[in-house]
Amino acid sequence: MTSRRYTVYIAILIGLIIVLANTLFVVDQREQAIVVRLGEPVRVVNAPPGQTGAGLNVKTPFLENVIKFDRRNLALEADQEEVLTSDQQRLVVDAFLRYRISDPLQYYRTLRDERTAQDRLERLVNSSLRQVLGTASATDVISGRRAVLMQQSKVDVERRAKASRLGIEVIDVRIKRADLPANNQASVYRRMQTQRQQIAAQTRAQGEQQKREIIASADKEVAITLATAQQEGETTRGEGDALRTRIFAQSFGKDPGFASFYRSMQAYEQGIGQGDATLVLSPDSAFFKYFQYGPSGAGRR
């Protein structure tokens, strides 16, 4: 009798466990869930934003199913895409999308699961980028307005996602790479090379220019220095000559007649009397006064 009683207890226990397991379900902080009654979604648990219902939850056993989705910030890496900019330049653009499932009911109805969602979103992001970047020039994409364009793409993706009722919230669209296609890169390299060659030639020419400038200014300085010295020197010499003249004038001025005579005598002695001149003299010159006329020296002059 006792063993049969035990068996009944155990059967009830097992039954309870099965019912409980079908009634209770856990939703992780990272997850959100929808409750589906006979294939029809009826309610949402822990959908962002807000903290609604993560933890232990209750549903009608057997009639309702639970489907869980990620609640976190999800990544979508779009494939590389060649984009034609408004100035007809090709750019290889590599972008990624960060999104979150914000309306799991819509998401479940439109996309069912994550793989479908990724495919759909990738197409969406690519076409949005083509459209947004197609209105901008290559320079804008590469530098000037990149942040603005990313914001525009974000808004555009958001709008399209809403229109298609995807049930997602777009957090960010970011361009990772925006590069030139491979064959354009070669021409960029060539241009960089020639640019550098130009800079190198210019630098060398500058060096030569500076060298010549320095040499020229040095030569100028030399010329000025020498000329100044010459000027000073001549002035000094002139001063010397002037002083000499003044000194002579002061002493010779006392008797110009005698001074002239005296100076002439000196000049004769030094000018002629050095043994290298031949004098042709006439005997009636003053020196030969006595030589010609005798002691009286009286000639008929």
Add this chain to the structure above:
Amino acid sequence: MPWNDNANPGPWGSPQPGDDDGRKDAPKRRPQGGGPRRPGGPGGPDMGAGFEELRRRLGGMFGGPGGGVRPGAIAAIAGLAFALWTLTGVYVVQPNEEAVVTTFGAYSRSEAPGLRYHLPVPIERAEKVPVTTLNRIDIGGTGTPDGDIPQESLMLTSDENIIDLNFSVTWRVQDAARYIFATRNPEEAVKAVAESAMREVIGKTPLDPIFTTGRGTVQLQVADLMQKTLDRWGAGVSIVEVQIRSVNPPQEALAAFRDVQSAEQDRDSAVNEANTYRNRVVNEAKGDAAKITQSAQGYREQAVREATGDAARFNSIYNEYRRAPGATKDRLYIETMQKVLARSNKVIVDSKGASAPIILPPDVFRPRAATPTVTIEPPPAAASGNEAKAPAR
């Protein structure tokens, strides 16, 4: 029940083979006691006996022959199991960690380092996150030429040049709960943001500053941009540092870039040469100038002194002359003439009455030093000859 199957070798399993090799007396000990047990364990025999009894009682409970099962024993066992289960909630949070506790998956609290407790496992769980550890991501390759990843490292500058840039990002978890719950694959997210931010900043920077002065600015801008983006996502990540490890021109243009550097060297050396020349020439000119002025000053002094001397001499003579003007003048004239004529060739010609031009022999005009000293009596018509006197030198 599995419990029965396991009970045979005893709760501690078979003796470990290592114990046999380690001690020589182990084989002697093994036969002792009711079942295999850990050698030397003090509580061994008692525990073994306890389990033996437990097995018997359990056997009785499930269809064993007639033995009375006491409900108190079951309650005791359940209580023990419950106590053990409760104790599994004790855990240690290391000093570099923060623990995030969830109750049935829902975030409940964060715990600081220390000995902590959470309700046992199906109810609460603890996830430990290293929050002070610095994580590093290398982007663009490992820095060596072999490890280079061109699609990560090549990027466009604002003047549409291409550079090869490797950098690393150091980051740490700032908010453990957000780090775990907000983002799927946070590490990949950080990397993607880093690439995107670096390209955005480089795309705004021209080529030359990246190689020289702009590096620090780029690093700061990228860190800032990354932090802002991650904060907007609520990722709970803090960017510690962005560091540019290497930045080079692309391989294809490297030679030209190097040539620019050597051109700069050439320029400097040309300037140096010119300065050398300048220093030499200018200093020489200064020396020459000094020579010119000095010699001019010398000339002036000389002129003044000579003049002063001559004037003094004249003055002396003049003073004497004034006493006897005529005699002095004659004397001076005759003395001078004597000196002049004594040293010169002389030809005395009396041209009076000569009807034809007098022709002198060419010997007469030779400098006196070069002609032999001869004395010729002058002929009446034309006289020529050299005075027989030694040169007064």
